[in-house]
Amino acid sequence: MSSRIVLLLLSFLSVASSSRGNGELEILLTLAENLHSSALPNPFSTWTPSSSSSPCDFDGVACNPSGSVTRIDLSGRSLSGTLNFTSLCSLPSLEMLALSFNSLSGSVPADLDRCSKLRYLDLGNNDFSGSFPDIPSLGELQYLYVNKSGFTGGFPWGSLVNMKKLVILSVGDNNFDDSPFPEEVLELMDLNWLYLSNCSIQGMIPPGVGKLTKLANLELSMNSITGEIPKEMGNLVNLWQLELYKNGLTGKFPAGMRNLTKLENFDASLNYLEGDLSELKYLTNLVSLQLYMNDFSGEIPAEFGSFQKLVNLSLYANRLTGPLPEMLGSWAEFDFIDVSENFLTGTIPPYMCQRGKMTELLVLQNKLSGNIPATYSNCTTLTRFRVSNNSLTGVVPPGIWGLPNVNIIDLDSNQLDGGVTPDIQNAKSLDQLFIANNKFSGELPVEISKARSLVAVDLSNNGFSGRLPQSIGELKQLSSLHLENNMFSGSIPESLGSCDSVSAVNMANNSLSGEMPPSLGSLPVLNSLNLSNNRLSGPIPSSLSSLRLSLLDLSNNRLTGQIPVSLSIQAYNGSFSGNPGLCSYTISSFQRCSFHLGMSKDMRKLIVCFVLLAVLLGISIGLYVCLNRRERAHERSLKEESWDMKSFQVLSFTEDEILDSIKPENLIGRGGSGNVYRVVLDNGKELAVKHIRNAADCYGQKKTQSTAPILGTRAKRSREFDSEAETLSSIRHVNVVKLYCSITSDDSSLLVYEYLPNGSLWDRLHTSRKMELDWETRYEVAVEAAKGLEYLHHGCERPVLHRDVKSSNILLDQHFKPRIADFGLAKILQNSGGKDSTHIIAGTHGYIAPEYGYTNKVNEKSDVYSFGVVLMELVTGKRPIEAEFGESKDIVSWISSMLETKNKHPELSRLKNTRGLQGGCHQSAESCNPLHWDTS
Numbered sequence: 001m002s003s004r005i006v007l008l009l010l011s012f013l014s015v016a017s018s019s020r021g022n023g024e025l026e027i028l029l030t031l032a033e034n035l036h037s038s039a040l041p042n043p044f045s046t047w048t049p050s051s052s053s054s055p056c057d058f059d060g061v062a063c064n065p066s067g068s069v070t071r072i073d074l075s076g077r078s079l080s081g082t083l084n085f086t087s088l089c090s091l092p093s094l095e096m097l098a099l100s101f102n103s104l105s106g107s108v109p110a111d112l113d114r115c116s117k118l119r120y121l122d123l124g125n126n127d128f129s130g131s132f133p134d135i136p137s138l139g140e141l142q143y144l145y146v147n148k149s150g151f152t153g154g155f156p157w158g159s160l161v162n163m164k165k166l167v168i169l170s171v172g173d174n175n176f177d178d179s180p181f182p183e184e185v186l187e188l189m190d191l192n193w194l195y196l197s198n199c200s201i202q203g204m205i206p207p208g209v210g211k212l213t214k215l216a217n218l219e220l221s222m223n224s225i226t227g228e229i230p231k232e233m234g235n236l237v238n239l240w241q242l243e244l245y246k247n248g249l250t251g252k253f254p255a256g257m258r259n260l261t262k263l264e265n266f267d268a269s270l271n272y273l274e275g276d277l278s279e280l281k282y283l284t285n286l287v288s289l290q291l292y293m294n295d296f297s298g299e300i301p302a303e304f305g306s307f308q309k310l311v312n313l314s315l316y317a318n319r320l321t322g323p324l325p326e327m328l329g330s331w332a333e334f335d336f337i338d339v340s341e342n343f344l345t346g347t348i349p350p351y352m353c354q355r356g357k358m359t360e361l362l363v364l365q366n367k368l369s370g371n372i373p374a375t376y377s378n379c380t381t382l383t384r385f386r387v388s389n390n391s392l393t394g395v396v397p398p399g400i401w402g403l404p405n406v407n408i409i410d411l412d413s414n415q416l417d418g419g420v421t422p423d424i425q426n427a428k429s430l431d432q433l434f435i436a437n438n439k440f441s442g443e444l445p446v447e448i449s450k451a452r453s454l455v456a457v458d459l460s461n462n463g464f465s466g467r468l469p470q471s472i473g474e475l476k477q478l479s480s481l482h483l484e485n486n487m488f489s490g491s492i493p494e495s496l497g498s499c500d501s502v503s504a505v506n507m508a509n510n511s512l513s514g515e516m517p518p519s520l521g522s523l524p525v526l527n528s529l530n531l532s533n534n535r536l537s538g539p540i541p542s543s544l545s546s547l548r549l550s551l552l553d554l555s556n557n558r559l560t561g562q563i564p565v566s567l568s569i570q571a572y573n574g575s576f577s578g579n580p581g582l583c584s585y586t587i588s589s590f591q592r593c594s595f596h597l598g599m600s601k602d603m604r605k606l607i608v609c610f611v612l613l614a615v616l617l618g619i620s621i622g623l624y625v626c627l628n629r630r631e632r633a634h635e636r637s638l639k640e641e642s643w644d645m646k647s648f649q650v651l652s653f654t655e656d657e658i659l660d661s662i663k664p665e666n667l668i669g670r671g672g673s674g675n676v677y678r679v680v681l682d683n684g685k686e687l688a689v690k691h692i693r694n695a696a697d698c699y700g701q702k703k704t705q706s707t708a709p710i711l712g713t714r715a716k717r718s719r720e721f722d723s724e725a726e727t728l729s730s731i732r733h734v735n736v737v738k739l740y741c742s743i744t745s746d747d748s749s750l751l752v753y754e755y756l757p758n759g760s761l762w763d764r765l766h767t768s769r770k771m772e773l774d775w776e777t778r779y780e781v782a783v784e785a786a787k788g789l790e791y792l793h794h795g796c797e798r799p800v801l802h803r804d805v806k807s808s809n810i811l812l813d814q815h816f817k818p819r820i821a822d823f824g825l826a827k828i829l830q831n832s833g834g835k836d837s838t839h840i841i842a843g844t845h846g847y848i849a850p851e852y853g854y855t856n857k858v859n860e861k862s863d864v865y866s867f868g869v870v871l872m873e874l875v876t877g878k879r880p881i882e883a884e885f886g887e888s889k890d891i892v893s894w895i896s897s898m899l900e901t902k903n904k905h906p907e908l909s910r911l912k913n914t915r916g917l918q919g920g921c922h923q924s925a926e927s928c929n930p931l932h933w934d935t936s
């Protein structure tokens with residue numbers, strides 16, 4: 001009897017337990033149904049639905065001894081899909097749920113509160129949506145991670161009241177509603193780790209924070225926290241890391257900070273803190289100290305020089321004075337110093353690279369003096385060496401020029417002397433060399449052309465002399481070359497013409513002589529050329545006609561002969577003055593050319609010897625006709641060519657109507673790529689027609705920028721045209737100029753656009769036709785134009801780069817609504833294959849993003865930079881380049897220095913504070929500070 005009962009009981013138990021097991025199996029299998037993993041191996045491949053399988057064998061699952069699931073850990077397994085928490089939380093023994101670093105989506109329902117046994121919950125780093133639910137029943141929780149998981153709304157701080165066992169609370173990086181510092185947190189006495197960065201916390205840090213004495217990590221960065229650091233912070237003596245950067249903290253470090261002696265990482269950058277740093281001199285365990293962009297003053301404590309673990313120190317943009325400790329950085333594997341933009345005196349500490357690990361030395365804009373320590377000449381790990389704007393003297397230790405990993409050497413504006421040494425050939429990574437405004441002298445070593453990474457070189461305002469290296473053409477990455485105000489002599493190296501990336505060349509105020517090399521005309525992206533105040537002689541090479549320069553200055557030389565007709569335009573007014581030997585057909589301030597002046601001496605002899613006056617006349621008529629062909633050709637022959645019309649909209653006009661109107665009376669503008677005509681149709685409608693010629697010009701050079709070898713056969717249509725037509729035809733947006741149709745023939749192309757009566761923003765702001773734009777209008781123009789640009793970048797099937805955003809390419813309709821025009825340079829980006837950059841520099845001087853110049857890479861950001869310049873024009877009414885900004889300064893550096901010196905232009909006070917311009921930045925001055933834009 002009793003044995004029967006026992007048997008019955010046993011079988012009952014086994015049924016119960018197996019049904020429980022099967023229930024959990026079911027739950028997990030349903031869970032897996034809604035989830036996908038792209039990880040290899042796929043964790044779900046072991047999650048098999050056979051009756052013999054146990055969930056305890058599933059990958060990522062663990063059970064207790066009685067076979068019930070206690071842990072699910074699928075962190076970082078490339079999961080996507082949604083979770084059914086209703087079902088999940090019916091697992092009766094679940095203690096740990098770790099799903100971080102996946103792409104889980106959907107909302108997390110209140111059913112999560114049924115997972116009441118949970119001790120460890122990690123949903124961080126996912127793409128959930130909605131608000132995080134109330135979880136008052138999860139009283140056993142010790143670890144709660146929901147950082148960067150996509151939640152919004154209010155966080156249920158009240159639930160924390162029941163979670164007295166919490167050790168780690170990580171809630172940051174979510175777009176929660178604004179809230180004050182949650183008082184509920186202050187009762188979590190076991191808390192060791194509190195991560196509340198970047199989650200919309202406002203107001204003061206409550207003094208009660210001092211109760212959380214077990215805290216080892218406290219992170220409150222990137223919020224809107226104001227007020228002073230409470231003195232109770234000094235109670236948190238177990239802190240190893242304290243992160244307060246990017247808030248609105250004010251006042252001084254409270255007395256008591258000195259007691260945080262375990263602190264290794266401390267970052268309070270980007271606040272409004274003031275006072276001195278003396279409270280930190282006891283924090284001898286500091287590894288990384290970041291206090292940049294505050295208002296700290298006083299001296300850097302001498303004790304920092306004996307901190308044995310310090311490897312990173314960033315104190316830039318404060319008001320610190322006094323010297324840097326001599327032994328600073330000499331103890332540990334020191335990595336990084338940025339103390340730029342202070343008022344530091346004394347010398348550069350010599351031992352920071354003692355352990356051979358240092359990567360960045362940035363001390364620009366201080367009052368440092370003495371020599372550059374020779375200890376850095378074998379610091380081969382250095383990538384950035386920037387000591388500009390100090391009072392350093394003496395000779396640069398030779399090894400510095402040849403550091404193999406250095407990307408930037410910036411010695412600008414000191415009193416350094418000596419020369420650049422040949423070991424610069426070892427600087428294989430050097431892309432930016434800025435040594436202007438010093439007392440350097442001697443010849444430039446030919447070995448500089450072995451520093452093949454060079455992109456930007458500025459040697460201006462020194463005492464360099466001798467000839468320029470003939471091999472300079474080997475610098476294929478070179479984009480800007482500034483040699484002005486030196487004593488260079490000899491001729492301009494012919495090989496400069498093979499620096500295919502060069503966009504700006506300035507050799508003004510030297511003693512260069514000889515003829516200008518014709519090869520300059522083949523530089524495909526040259527944008528600005530200044531050779532003024534030299535002793536250059538001979539003719540202006542006709543090849544220059546094929547360049548599209550926004551700045552050309554050849555004044556005050558000894559040039560002779562004819563100014564090429566295509567260069568005799570308004571924009572180059574003054575470019576040729578001070579050359580008494582030059583003549584022109586069109587510019588009245590020059591002597592009028594008699595034909596022989598336009599030809600070489602040999603030619604002249606030939607003519608004198610062999611040719612009769614009649615023949616000469618014949619030739620000159622031919623030459624004249626040819627030179628004027630571009631302007632006149634259309635009058636003669638447009639109708640004779642055979643045209644092919646491609647329309648992108650329903651049209652109310654005919655090809656003939658357009659062709660008839662292409663005549664000089666209707667010319668309204670000349671763009672880089674062609675002339676623009678205004679056409680009035682019979683029905684009164686106005687159109688703008690851009691005429692682009694494809695044929696070779698008189699000198700046999702292509703007008704288009706295509707590189708020579710591709711043009712073995714005559715390209716029938718310009719690449720520029722094709723890209724414009726292709727791009728515009730796919731675009732429909734109220735803030736982008738409408739293209740009605742394109743009409744092409746073998747020799748030229750016509751683009752028919754809508755006509756915008758108010759011309760360009762440039763005209764309205766800067767020219768004789770400028771007008772008072774009220775703030776309302778300017779604001780509208782800014783916002784609407786931004787919408788147009790945004791559409792180009794994000795609204796089309798494929799992103800469209802404009803590549804020449806400037807105020808003259810923003811046109812205004814009768815209501816001053818802006819439209820973005822001129823996609824002559826636009827390029828549709830391939831969505832596939834990551835071809836997101838292109839290697840042809842385009843754009844207009846003053847609008848070109850600095851990194852564009854250095855890297856030759858363009859992406860949407862380059863357009864955004866250019867658009868920023870337009871905004872600055874719009875706010876200040878200034879042009880991007882004005883003499884008043886000072887030499888080689890543009891509107892960006894001008895505005896930056898304005899904001900920096902708080903010497904506010906009345907209109908600039910509208911740009912609320914300097915941070916607005918700087919965006920999210922951290923660690924290094926260079927990415928943040930607009931003052932560095934022009935150089936870094």
Ligand SMILES: *[C@@H]1O[C@H](CO)[C@@H](O)[C@H](O)[C@H]1NC(C)=O
Pocket residue numbers: 030084085086087
């Ligand atoms: C979640 O699972 C439960 C129980 O298995 C089920 O009733 C419910 O419909 C599921 N919810 C969703 C949204 O699939």
Ligand SMILES: *[C@@H]1O[C@H](CO)[C@@H](O)[C@H](O)[C@H]1NC(C)=O
Pocket residue numbers: 100101122123124125145147170195219
């Ligand atoms: C953010 O969450 C992940 C897990 O989701 C965690 O590993 C990481 O430590 C958290 N970061 C901070 C600062 O708390």
Ligand SMILES: *[C@@H]1O[C@H](CO)[C@@H](O)[C@H](O)[C@H]1NC(C)=O
Pocket residue numbers: 173174175176198
């Ligand atoms: C700040 O939080 C947002 C979500 O609100 C996130 O997208 C962003 O990446 C976070 N910033 C940083 C620096 O982690």
Ligand SMILES: *[C@@H]1O[C@H](CO)[C@@H](O)[C@H](O)[C@H]1NC(C)=O
Pocket residue numbers: 234255256257259
């Ligand atoms: C630092 O800690 C010591 C020892 O706990 C204490 O006596 C002292 O008052 C604290 N200093 C400050 C400034 O709070």
Ligand SMILES: *[C@@H]1O[C@H](CO)[C@@H](O)[C@H](O)[C@H]1NC(C)=O
Pocket residue numbers: 287288311312335336923
């Ligand atoms: C020091 O700074 C460098 C450069 O910003 C960074 O890569 C490194 O992780 C930092 N080291 C420490 C210990 O903070």
Ligand SMILES: *[C@@H]1O[C@H](CO)[C@@H](O)[C@H](O)[C@H]1NC(C)=O
Pocket residue numbers: 353354355356357378379380
């Ligand atoms: C540079 O040379 C000095 C003296 O020879 C040596 O002590 C130091 O370790 C060297 N530094 C590096 C980075 O090689």
